[in-house]
Amino acid sequence: xxxxxxxxxxxxxxxxxxxxGCGNGIVMKAMLEAINDKGLDPDKTVVVSGIGCSSRATGxxxxxxxxxxxxxxxxxxxxxxxAKPELNVFVVTGDGDGSAIGGNHFIHAARRNxxxxxxxxxxxxxxMTGGQYSPLTPQGRFATTAPYGNLERPFxxxxxxQGSGATYVGRSTVFHTKLLTDVIKAAIDNKGxxxxxxxxxxxxxxxxxxxxxxxxxxxxxxxxxxxxxxAAEKLGAEKTAGKIIIGELYHEAxxxxxxxxxxxxxxxxxxxxx
Amino acid sequence: xxxxxxxxxxxxxxxxxxxxxxxxxxxxxxxxxxxxxVVKNPDACTQCRICEDHCPDYCIKIGG
Amino acid sequence: xxxxxxxxxLQGNQACSIAAIxxxxxxxxxxxxxxxxxxAEFMAEELPKVGGKFIQMEDEIAGMSAVLGAALTGTKxxxxxxxxGFSLKQEAxxxxxxxxxxxxxxxxQRMGPSTGGPTSVAQGDVxxxxxxxxxxxxxxxxxxASVLESYELTIQAFNFSEKYRVPVVILxxxxxxxxxxxxxxxxxxxxxxxxxxxxTVSPADxxxxxxxxxxxxxxxxxxxxxxxxxxxxxxxxxxxATGNPEVIDRQLTxxxxxxxxxxxxxxxxxTQAADDAEYLLVSFGCTARSAAEAVAELRQMGIKAGLxxxxxxxxxxxxxxxxxxxxxxxxxxxxxxxxxxRGEIQKYIDKGIPLYGINKINGEPITPQExxxxxxxxxx
Numbered sequence: 208x209x210x211x212x213x214x215x216x217x218x219x220x221x222x223x224x225x226x227x228g229c230g231n232g233i234v235m236k237a238m239l240e241a242i243n244d245k246g247l248d249p250d251k252t253v254v255v256s257g258i259g260c261s262s263r264a265t266g267x268x269x270x271x272x273x274x275x276x277x278x279x280x281x282x283x284x285x286x287x288x289x290a291k292p293e294l295n296v297f298v299v300t301g302d303g304d305g306s307a308i309g310g311n312h313f314i315h316a317a318r319r320n321x322x323x324x325x326x327x328x329x330x331x332x333x334x335m336t337g338g339q340y341s342p343l344t345p346q347g348r349f350a351t352t353a354p355y356g357n358l359e360r361p362f363x364x365x366x367x368x369q370g371s372g373a374t375y376v377g378r379s380t381v382f383h384t385k386l387l388t389d390v391i392k393a394a395i396d397n398k399g400x401x402x403x404x405x406x407x408x409x410x411x412x413x414x415x416x417x418x419x420x421x422x423x424x425x426x427x428x429x430x431x432x433x434x435x436x437x438a439a440e441k442l443g444a445e446k447t448a449g450k451i452i453i454g455e456l457y458h459e460a461x462x463x464x465x466x467x468x469x470x471x472x473x474x475x476x477x478x479x480x481x
Numbered sequence: 482x483x484x485x486x487x488x489x490x491x492x493x494x495x496x497x498x499x500x501x502x503x504x505x506x507x508x509x510x511x512x513x514x515x516x517x518x519v520v521k522n523p524d525a526c527t528q529c530r531i532c533e534d535h536c537p538d539y540c541i542k543i544g545g
Numbered sequence: 546x547x548x549x550x551x552x553x554x555l556q557g558n559q560a561c562s563i564a565a566i567x568x569x570x571x572x573x574x575x576x577x578x579x580x581x582x583x584x585a586e587f588m589a590e591e592l593p594k595v596g597g598k599f600i601q602m603e604d605e606i607a608g609m610s611a612v613l614g615a616a617l618t619g620t621k622x623x624x625x626x627x628x629x630g631f632s633l634k635q636e637a638x639x640x641x642x643x644x645x646x647x648x649x650x651x652x653x654q655r656m657g658p659s660t661g662g663p664t665s666v667a668q669g670d671v672x673x674x675x676x677x678x679x680x681x682x683x684x685x686x687x688x689x690a691s692v693l694e695s696y697e698l699t700i701q702a703f704n705f706s707e708k709y710r711v712p713v714v715i716l717x718x719x720x721x722x723x724x725x726x727x728x729x730x731x732x733x734x735x736x737x738x739x740x741x742x743x744x745t746v747s748p749a750d751x752x753x754x755x756x757x758x759x760x761x762x763x764x765x766x767x768x769x770x771x772x773x774x775x776x777x778x779x780x781x782x783x784x785x786a787t788g789n790p791e792v793i794d795r796q797l798t799x800x801x802x803x804x805x806x807x808x809x810x811x812x813x814x815x816t817q818a819a820d821d822a823e824y825l826l827v828s829f830g831c832t833a834r835s836a837a838e839a840v841a842e843l844r845q846m847g848i849k850a851g852l853x854x855x856x857x858x859x860x861x862x863x864x865x866x867x868x869x870x871x872x873x874x875x876x877x878x879x880x881x882x883x884x885x886x887r888g889e890i891q892k893y894i895d896k897g898i899p900l901y902g903i904n905k906i907n908g909e910p911i912t913p914q915e916x917x918x919x920x921x922x923x924x925x
Contacts, residue, residue: 209541209542210542216539217774221494222538223538226496227498228498228499232536232539233535236539237534250769253768271617271771272772272775273617274776274786275777276636276777279606279610282606282607282610283611283613285600285602285611287767290598291618291619293768294618294767311604312607381535423503426504469593469598477596
C-alpha cells in the first residue's frame with residue numbers, strides 16, 4: 208500500500224521527472240512494496256542504477272543510493288556487495304543501459320552468481336534521449352534511429368540472464384503489478400544473482416511512434432499479450448508465439464553465492480590453507 | 482462511513498495519463514477538463530487498489 | 546600491523562602493493578594488463594590474508610567502477626592498469642572526481658598510443674592523468690623514481706585521496722614498476738595514515754555535499770543509516786541533481802579548486818645539487834634516475850649541473866618550478882614523451898631562460914650519457 212511505502216521514498220523530491228503514463232513509477236512502487244513486505248532494513252539496503260529514465264529511480268528512493276554511469280551499475284554494485292556483503296543490494300537498470308552498453312557486466316555478474324537483485328525496467332526504447340532503438344526493441348518497430356523499422360532481433364533478456372548463470376529469473380509487467388511485486392520478493396529471497404524483467408511502457412517515445420495508443424491502451428495491450436508461465440506450459444509454444452511469458456521463469460536453488468564463497472576463502476587463507 | 486475520504490487523490494501531482502480511470506473496474510474515477518483524475522462515484526469503490534497500484538505518479542491513496 | 550625492519554629485494558609494483566595494504570586498502574578490482582599485472586597478482590594473494598577482497602573484473606571499466614562502489618562502503622580501494630586500460634577507466638575517474646570518492650589508480654606507463662609496446666617504457670600519460678576524463682575536474686598525480694619512492698608515494702597518495710576526496714593517480718612506468726631494488730620498508734605502525742572524515746551529525750541533519758571549513762564535505766559509509774544519494778550528475782549540497790547555475794557553479798568550482806587550494810600541501814619533490822646549479826635538469830620517474838647519474842658525472846667534470854625531481858606531477862608545482870629555475874643559465878627536461886612536462890614548465894619559467902627537452906618515444910630509456918651530451922652541447 209502506498210501509505211506503507213512512503214517512508215521508503217524521498218517524498219520531498221517528488222514529483223518525479225518521468226513523463227505522463229510512464230511505467231517507471233509503477234515498477235519503482237512494486238520494488239518498494241517488495242522491500243517493505245520482506246522487511247528489509249532500509250539502513251542496510253543500497254540501490255544502484257546506471258543512466259537513463261529508469262535509473263533516475265535511485266534519486267527518489269530513501270536508502271543509500273548510487274546513480275552511476277551509463278551501463279556500469281552492475282560493476283559498481285559488485286563493488287558495494289563484495290566490500291560489504293551484509294548489505295541488500297538492488298540494481299535498477301533499463302533495457303538500453305543493462306543490455307547494450309552494460310551487456311558485458313550483465314552476463315558476468317550473472318555468471319558470478321553474486322547476490323544482487325537486478326530489476327530491468329524494459330520499455331523497449333531509449334527514452335531519455337528521445338526514442339532510439341535498444342537491444343530489446345522488437346524487430347519491425349520504429350524508433351528515431353530506426354525510421355524504416357528496426358532490422359535487429361531483440362534479446363530475450365531473461366534467457367540471456369539464465370544462460371549466463373542467474374539463479375533466479377522472473378518477468379512481469381506494469382499491468383501485472385501484484386505479480387511484479389511477487390517476483391521481486393522471490394528475487395530478494397534468492398541468495399545469488401536474481402534478475403527481474405519489468406516490462407514497462409513508454410507512451411511518449413515508443414508508443415506514439417509505433418501507434419500503440421496512449422498509456423491506457425498500452426496497458427490493455429500488455430494485458431492481452433501476456434501469458435503466465437504456468438498456462439504457457441500447457442498451451443505450448445505455438446499458441447504462445449509472440450506473447451510475453453510472465454511469472455517465475457527460472458530458479459536454481461542451492462548454488463553457492465559469490466560473496467559467501469569469498470568469505471570462505473578468507474577463512475581458509477587465514478587458517479593458513481590455500 | 483464516507484467512502485470519498487477513503488480515496489485520496491492528489492490532483493496537483495496528477496499528470497493526466499488516464500491509466501486510473503481506464504483501469505477502474507467500477508467506474509469510480511473520471512477525468513476533469515484537463516484530463517486529470519477526479520472521484521466521480523465514491524460509493525462504488527471496492528478498494529481493489531488497481532488505481533493505486535497503477536498510478537505512476539503516486540497520486541491515489543486508498544484507505545485511511 | 547607490526548613488521549620487522551629488514552632489507553628486502555622488491556619490485557616497484559610490489560612496493561606499491563605493499564604500501565596500499567599498509568595504508569589500509571582492503572579492496573582491489575581490476576583487469577590484467579602489462580606492465581601492471583604484478584599488482585593484481587600481489588593483491589589476489591595478499592588481500593584475503595588481511596580480510597580484504599580482490600576481484601578480477603570483466604574489463605577495465607568494471608574494475609574502476611567496482612572500486613568506486615566498494616569505496617562508498619567506507620573501504621580503501623586501489624586499482625592498477627596501463628595506458629590502454631587507463632583510457633578506459635577515464636569516465637569513472639571523472640565520476641570519482643565529481644562524486645568525491647577517494648580512490649587510487651596506478652598507471653604503469655608503457656610505450657605508444659593504442660597497444661603500443663606493452664613491455665617497453667614510456668612516460669606518455671602525463672596529460673592523460675590530468676585531462677583524460679572530460680570536463681573540468683581535480684586529480685592528483687605522483688610519479689615515483691625508485692622502489693622505495695613507489696612505497697612512499699603510494700602511502701601519500703592514499704592520505705591525500707582520503708583527506709581531499711580526490712582521485713589520485715600513481716604514474717609508475719615500466720622501468721620503476723618492474724625493476725628490483727634492495728629496500729628497507731618502514732614499520733606500518735610508525736606511518737601516519739589519514740582516513741576520510743565521517744559525519745558527526747545525525748542522518749536527518751546530514752547534507753552529503755555541504756563542505757566544512759576546509760572545503761571538503763564529510764562522507765558517510767553506505768550501510769550506516771545516512772541514506773545519501775551519490776550521482777555523477779551535477780548536484781547540490783543535499784546530493785540531489787540540480788540544474789540551478791548558482792548551485793552548480795558553487796559545487797563544481799569548489800571541487801575544481803581543490804587543485805589550487807591544496808597544491809602546496811601535496812607538492813613533493815627532491816633536489817640534487819640544484820641550488821648553485823647553472824644547468825638545471827627537471828625530470829621525474831625512471832628518467833630522473835638517469836638525470837641524477839648525469840648530474841653526478843657532470844659535477845665531476847666541473848660542470849655545475851643540478852636536478853629537480855618532481856614527485857608531484859599534478860597539481861603542477863608551478864612555484865617550485867619558478868623558484869628553482871630562476872637565475873639558471875638554462876633548463877633541460879628529459880622525459881620519455883614528446884615534451885608533456887616541458888610544456889607545463891614553459892608556462893611558469895622566466896621567458897629569458899632557455900628551455901630544452903630530451904625526448905624519446907621508442908621504448909628505450911634516456912641514458913645518463915645522452916643527458917651529459919645535451920648539457921655539454923648547451924654549455925658551449
